[in-house]
Each structure stands twice: as structure tokens, then as C-alpha cells.
Amino acid sequence: DGENWAFPDPYKIIKGNGYLTGFHVKAINTIDDKLILVENNLYISSDSITDLKKIIDTVLSGDLARDMSAGHGNLYSVIGYGADFLNSGLWSSTDNGMSWGKRLSGNFTQVAAKDSFIIAGDGYYSNNPYYSxxxxxxxxxxxEEQGLKFLQTFSIEIFGDTVYIGTKSGIYFSADWGSTWSILSSDLMNNFILSIEKDNNFMYAGSDGNKFFMS
Structure with a gap:
């Protein structure tokens, strides 16, 4: 419930077996009651945190999995700025990561999905995000003509039927599944929005410079 936190027990089982090199976990998600982590590569647990397995050993081996999301029974991962630029792009899996196919080429670092909607963006440079x-x-x-004035994408989240993008100058949102975009609040302008979260009562935004916002 988030009140108490600890490393998985035992922590040494995971790191000792070489599953998580460096242990820099960038994203966490679940699909079919399995835990999936992004740590340059992708890892999936069969039934517990102590049984993590690397699920990209062939096509994406040696490249950098930047983010992942799950939607409509599929798993999505974005590969960007890795060793082999030919692998860069948005990849999807319909079998919990056992096999993968590229959906879109390009360097991406952020992805979010809900049902049949998918959106991917680049947090390194001001490259256009794409959606399906x-x-x-x-x-x-x-x-930019659709209303997204800052294309560099630091975070993407979907809450309900609204899509949110964290940019270098605030949060933009789309209420029509990516067709048009508007600034969420002028209060967040001139802030890099690195993370976005929402619950039943509040919306939260994490920024650089040790800044945290709540609405």
C-alpha cells in the first residue's frame, strides 16, 4: 500500500544472478499479474520479484529500452539512442515479451498506451511525437500546429480519456486522443515536467531542480 518499502527479498538473488546490471530501473508495469521492468533491457517475472528474466535477448540485444507500457493485451517498448540505430523505434509484443515486432522507426524514449491508442515521444531532442x-x-x-508547442517529450501518461505530455514548459493535454493539444496550466510553464501522476483527488507533477507540484 506504499506505507513501507524495501528491496525485494532477497535483493542479492536478483543482482547476484546478473539479471539487473546496474539496477537503474526506469519504468515498472504489470501485465497478466506479471511484473515488468525497464533497465536498459526488459525483464519479466514469472510469479515473483525474485524470478526476473531478461526477455530481450535477440532482436533488441545491446540496445537501450527506454520505456514501456501495456495496453489492449499488448506490451510496448521504445528503443532509442542505442548501439544499433536500425533497432530504434516502437516495438510491440502480443505474448508477454517472448517475441517482438517493430511498429514504428525512430528514436523514442517515452511511450504510453491504452486500449488501441498508442503514443510515443522523444525526451532527448525536439522530434515529433507519434500516435496511433x-x-x-x-x-x-x-x-505544433495541433497545439503541442514543445515537441520534446519528457513524460507521457493517460488518465481516463485524456492524454498528458510533460514538456520543457509545462503539461499539455489532449481530450480527443492526440488530434489537438492545449496547455494544462500556465502555473507549470517554464518547468521541465519529468513525471505526471493522478489519483482520485489530486494531480501531481515532478520537475527538475527538486520541484514538485500538486493540483
Whole structure:
């Protein structure tokens, strides 16, 4: 419930077996009651945190898994700025990570998905984010003309039917699944929004410079 925290027991089982090199976990998600971690590579647990297995050993080996998301029974991962630029892009798996197919080429560092909607962006440079409303069959480029004035994407979240993007100058949101975008609040402008979260009562934003916002 978040009140008490600890390393998995025993912590040495995971790190000692070489599953998590460096142990820099960038993203965590669950699908079908299995825990999935992003730590440059992707790892999945069969039934407990002490049984993590690397699930990318072939196609994406040696590259950098930057983020992941799950939606509509599929698992999505973005690969960007790795050793092999040919592998960079948005990848998806329909079998809990056992096999993968590329949906979109390009360097991406952020991804979010819900049902058949997928969105991916780049937090390193001001490259256009892309979204799909048909489960990855087709993708549309998001442009400044659609209202997203800052294309560099530091965080992406989907709450309900609204998509949120954290940029270098506040949070932008789309209430029509990526077609148009608006600034959420002028209070957050000129702040790099690195993380976004929401519960039943509040919305939270984490920024650089040890700044944290709540609405």
C-alpha cells in the first residue's frame, strides 16, 4: 500500500544472478499479474520479484529500452539512442515479451498506451511525437500546429480519456486522443515536467531542480 518499502527479498538473488546490471530501473508495469521492468533491457517475472528474466535477448540485444507500457493485451517498448540505430523505434509484443515486432522507426524514449491508442515521444531532442488510434496499424505525427508547442517529450501518461505530455514548459493535454493539444496550466510553464501522476483527488507533477507540484 506504499506505507513501507524495501528491496525485494532477497535483493542479492536478483543482482547476484546478473539479471539487473546496474539496477537503474526506469519504468515498472504489470501485465497478466506479471511484473515488468525497464533497465536498459526488459525483464519479466514469472510469479515473483525474485524470478526476473531478461526477455530481450535477440532482436533488441545491446540496445537501450527506454520505456514501456501495456495496453489492449499488448506490451510496448521504445528503443532509442542505442548501439544499433536500425533497432530504434516502437516495438510491440502480443505474448508477454517472448517475441517482438517493430511498429514504428525512430528514436523514442517515452511511450504510453491504452486500449488501441498508442503514443510515443522523444525526451532527448525536439522530434515529433507519434500516435496511433488503431493499435499500431497506422501512426500520425503530432505537430505544433495541433497545439503541442514543445515537441520534446519528457513524460507521457493517460488518465481516463485524456492524454498528458510533460514538456520543457509545462503539461499539455489532449481530450480527443492526440488530434489537438492545449496547455494544462500556465502555473507549470517554464518547468521541465519529468513525471505526471493522478489519483482520485489530486494531480501531481515532478520537475527538475527538486520541484514538485500538486493540483
Amino acid at each position: 488510434a488503431d493499435g499500431g496499424k497506422t501512426f500520425q505525427k503530432i505537430t
